[in-house]
Amino acid sequence: MHVPDGFMNVTMSAATGVISFGTLWAYIRSAKDLIADKFIALTGMMSALIFVLQMINFPIAAGTSGHLLGGALAVIVLGPRLGLICLSVVVIIQSLLFADGGLSALGVNVLNMAIVTSATSWFIVKYWIKFIGKNKTSIVSVSVLAGILSVVFSSIAFTIQYAIGGTISIPVGTVLLAMVTTHFIIGFGEGVITALIITLLIRVRPDLIYAYERSDENTTKVSFYGLFIILILLLSLVTPFASSSPDGLESVAEEFGFTQTDGIVLLLDDYGISAINNDFISTVLSALLGVTVLAIMFNLIISRRKSGKNS
Numbered sequence: 001m002h003v004p005d006g007f008m009n010v011t012m013s014a015a016t017g018v019i020s021f022g023t024l025w026a027y028i029r030s031a032k033d034l035i036a037d038k039f040i041a042l043t044g045m046m047s048a049l050i051f052v053l054q055m056i057n058f059p060i061a062a063g064t065s066g067h068l069l070g071g072a073l074a075v076i077v078l079g080p081r082l083g084l085i086c087l088s089v090v091v092i093i094q095s096l097l098f099a100d101g102g103l104s105a106l107g108v109n110v111l112n113m114a115i116v117t118s119a120t121s122w123f124i125v126k127y128w129i130k131f132i133g134k135n136k137t138s139i140v141s142v143s144v145l146a147g148i149l150s151v152v153f154s155s156i157a158f159t160i161q162y163a164i165g166g167t168i169s170i171p172v173g174t175v176l177l178a179m180v181t182t183h184f185i186i187g188f189g190e191g192v193i194t195a196l197i198i199t200l201l202i203r204v205r206p207d208l209i210y211a212y213e214r215s216d217e218n219t220t221k222v223s224f225y226g227l228f229i230i231l232i233l234l235l236s237l238v239t240p241f242a243s244s245s246p247d248g249l250e251s252v253a254e255e256f257g258f259t260q261t262d263g264i265v266l267l268l269d270d271y272g273i274s275a276i277n278n279d280f281i282s283t284v285l286s287a288l289l290g291v292t293v294l295a296i297m298f299n300l301i302i303s304r305r306k307s308g309k310n311s
Helices: 010-034 037-054 071-078 080-098 106-132 136-165 172-204 224-241 248-256 279-310
Strands: 058-061 064-066
Touching: 010 080, 010 106, 010 136, 037 071, 037 080, 037 224, 037 279, 058 172, 064 172, 071 080, 071 106, 071 136, 071 172, 080 106, 080 279, 106 136, 136 172, 224 279
Parallel strands: none
Antiparallel strands: 058 064
């Protein structure tokens, strides 16, 4: 779902950039007084987990793959504001470090992959809980539904942007049908993955789940640092075995001949370290590098908060 350079014109890229980073700035300011050290650390762990999960493409059809976007997972665990911040940071790191999504399209990607997915997911979760109730079965069920619909609405958002500021002339209806069909299947995979992770958290650390009950009752005394580190390390070892087929957007682009220009690579290209010839080691190290950058970033935020409290 990462939009590369060349898919959107300058006007659309600039407009989505203003919307995306204006929204992100507003959310950071509004969440500032609510973020305790624990929740900054939890947001960092969730960012790292979603970063690794997005590296794992799963096959959905012949020659096409998909990967988790993470909107439903982020808002169910972190809530709407921290969830959006978490996803935005992941998308920005992917673009700046790994050229996954063009720099000129960064506003488009933050809007579609962070803002649209988190807003859609939270709308569904909020009203599902209101009418169905807040229990284990309800939370797991809405994880699947939010996962599916957040991905579908993200694909619709891309199609609207393409209709207004796309760089080539392919019928919008054709693009919409291809995007929604492909991403509905991807969304089903997202829903299942989200439900599995939420089920695990409900079993061992229900107090971490914003949309559930943040209490210590019936909570296994497992450090959330340890829990997430184990998950991240295990999933990092899976990344080299991910499907190499193009993802949903890439597949649609190939089908209709979207043009794209080469993006600017600031550090690593396509989650690979060119100096390492072994693909397995290169991919795993890339995953761990991304996780490390996210950990350093959120550790600096925590340190800054602590120094601010002491001053």
